[in-house]
Amino acid sequence: MRFRSLAGRLLAMSLLVMLCAVLATTWLVVNSTKAQLRQELGQGIGNDAQIYEALLGYAAVHPTWSDVESALVEMPGYNGRKITLTAExxxxxxxxxxxxxxxxxxRSAAVDPLFVEGFLAPREDADVEVIDKRALGPYRLTAAEHRMLSSRFARAEECMTEQGIDTSVDYSTAGRPTLTPLSTSADLVSAQLADCLRKSGADMVTDTERAALAQLTALTNACLVGPTAEPVVTVLPGFTWKPIRPGLNVPGHPPSCISQSRRKQLAPYVAPPAYLYISSPGRGAGTVFDFSRAVTARVAPVAVLVLAVAFAVTLLVGRRISRPLRALTQAVESGAGDLPVRGRDEIGRLTAAFNDLSERREAVERQRRAMVSDIAHELGSPLTNIRAWLQAARDGVAEPDPELLDLLADEAELLQHIINDLSDLAAADAGRLRLRPEPVYLNELLGQVAAAHAGSADGVTIEVEAADDPEVMLDPSRIRQAVGNLLSNAVRYSPPGTTVTVRSRLDRDDLVIEVADTGPGIAEHDLPYVFDRFWRADKSRNRSTGGSGLGLAIVRKLAEAHGGTVTATSRLGQGSTFTLRLPT
Incomplete structure (x- = not known):
């Protein structure tokens, strides 16, 4: 972010104020609490860890927390500390x-014997989800089994001693004892250890363990392949595994399923997860700072200094911001749109946007003035046709028969629709142009349009090359208006003695109407713009040679309202073809 922008300057100001506040606050807090923290930290950590370990052991051998409250004050490390245990x-x-x-x-820690997280600091093996070894559940040996295994592990320890290897037997739980080599090169004595366990019979599986391992095997297979599929693994003592038969491809990840199944198996025997909160005696949960008179005396001058710095910086930046904003406000009030742009920050871009808005407002005003001539262009075609036929009837050239009256009525109706279209162009832009579709015989409709324009063709012949007379579902007034606009433009730019052709055909599911002339044509680079509102190929063109392009813009909107398209092809000196494609 560039600091010459408004956001950059505000950020710099905020950083400066925050830096002063942070430095001052840090200095006060460090000097006020350093001694107290040194005194309490070492004493509290050891006591809290003892409490956590005691509660973890309680949860490992009790299915609920119902009797834990009476044991809180008797726990090691209590020392008057406030101990609270809550459910999740x-x-x-x-x-x-x-x-x-x-x-x-x-909270101080989460107490869950099935997911031991460590206390205060993460365990070194934090990626491994540890189950507390005191959580035995169905693996808890009977007294007779424990005595038998203890005797056999004692013999195994003697066997290892005879081979010159020091070992230690752990009898700390009611589960299977463990024999651990004390040598730092324990990996080198694994063979001797296995041999001594076998000779002493300490590697035997008791009935209690066999039943629990069978249950764990079933749970693990359900995790790997589902409860109804054929088993694929057997869980061994020590919670290792092997395939149910050699060479079997075991799906999934057996160690993860074994851990998950052990937790499911042990869940009924251990207490549910709980949160442990420990606080020192005499210190409330919300006490974080001592606002004594001496501390207040040190805080007050620093706070005043920070406020003074913030006030000065804010005042300086505020004045630099408000000055260009005042100039912009005055320009808006006066309507002037040619402000000088100073800088490339947000204020400068706002000034440029205001200048652009003023320029666009002037362009809209020019378009508004041009719209008067555009309306005259759109209304001129039907009015000219009506006037021509009325003059012909008055001069005796045409008979005022019912056919002529119907033609004049159709032109009057078209005139009304054109007036409505001019007021509905905004709605057309939003896709809300009203249509009244009905079954229409296409040849009759095209014949009416051609006959209506024949009176004002000025020596131009209008031919209709229609396909078989199909009946299509269209809005006849709208299609008559669209084809009339195309035909009017074609006649206007065709010299006397030439022919304008109106063709129709069915192309699969589309109705195609083409209006082709032999006029001067349109340059290729102008073709993409012929349907734009108010566009002219010849910007100096006057009313005697045509309108400003609103007619073709209306054709495009009418085609889109029917779900169709209108396109133009042309070559200079060879005429133009406008194609109206509508779905049937």
Whole structure:
């Protein structure tokens, strides 16, 4: 972001003020709390970790938290600390601070023996979802099984000692004891360890473990292939696995399914997840700063200084912003649209946009003045036809028979539709031009249009080359208006003695109407603009040679309203062809 822009300057101002505030606040907080934090931090971490470990052990061997409250004050590390345990939805499960404890802003840890997250800092193996080893569930051995395995592990320990390898047996849970080599090169003694476990019988699987492993195997296979499919793996002691038969391609990821199935298997035996909140005695949840008289005396001067800096910077930037805005406001009030653009920031772009808006307003005014002549052009064709036939009837050239009266009535109706179209052009731009479709015999419609324009053709012959007389569903007045506009333009630019041809045909599902003349044609680079409103190929053209292009613009809108298109092809000196394509 460039700092010469308005946003850049405001950002620089904000950063300056915030920097002053942050530096001042940091200095005050560090000097006021450093000593207190040093004193409390070391003492609190050890006690909190002991409380967390005790609650985790409780959750691993109890299916609910119903009896935990009485054990809170007896936990190691209690030391008068406020301990609160809540459910995941915030319900208080137990508290050493009464039924409505004041909870700290952040929880200390989540207590879940099936997803051990560590306390205060993440575990080094945080990517592995650990299950607390005290959560035994159906793997809890009977007293007789535990005594038998303990005796056999003692013999295995003696076997390892005889081979010169120091080991240690862990009997800390009611599950299977574990024999761990104490040597740093433990990987080198795995063969000796397996041999001693086999010789002592310590590697045997008890009935309790066999039943639990069978249940875990079923859950794991359901995870891998579904509950009704043939099993594909067997879960072994130590929660490893092997295929149900050698060479079997096992789908999915068995270790993940084993972990997921273990949690499902152990869930009924452990307490549900809970949140642990621990706070030091005598410190409330909301106490974050001591506003004593001495501290206030230090804060007040710094706060005044920050406010003074913010006021000065804001005043300076505000004046630089308001000056060009005042000039722009005065220009808007006076209607002037030629302001000098100073700079390329937001104010400069706003000034340029205002100048552009004023220029476009002047262009719209020019178009408004030109619209008077455009309306005259659109109304001129039917009025000329009516006048020509009336003069012919008055001079005795044409008989005022019913056919002539019908023709004059059609032209009067077309005149009314043209007036309505001029008022509906805005609606047409929005796609809301009103149509009244009805079954129409195309040849009759084209014949009426050609006959209506024959009286004003001035030596130009109008021929109709119609296809078989199809009956199509169209708005006859709108199509008569569109073809009339095309025919009027073709006659206007065709010299006397030439022919204007109106053709119609069916092209699959489309009705195609072509109006071709042998006039001067249109330059290729002008063809994309012939249907634009108010456009002229010859900008100096006067009313004697044609209108300003509103007629073709209306043709395009009428075609689009019927779901069709209108196109133009032309070559200079060889005439033009306008094609109206409408769906049937």
């Amino acid at each position: 939805d915030g319900t208080i499960l137990a508290s050493s601070d009464g039924p409505r404890p004041d909870l700290p802003a952040r």
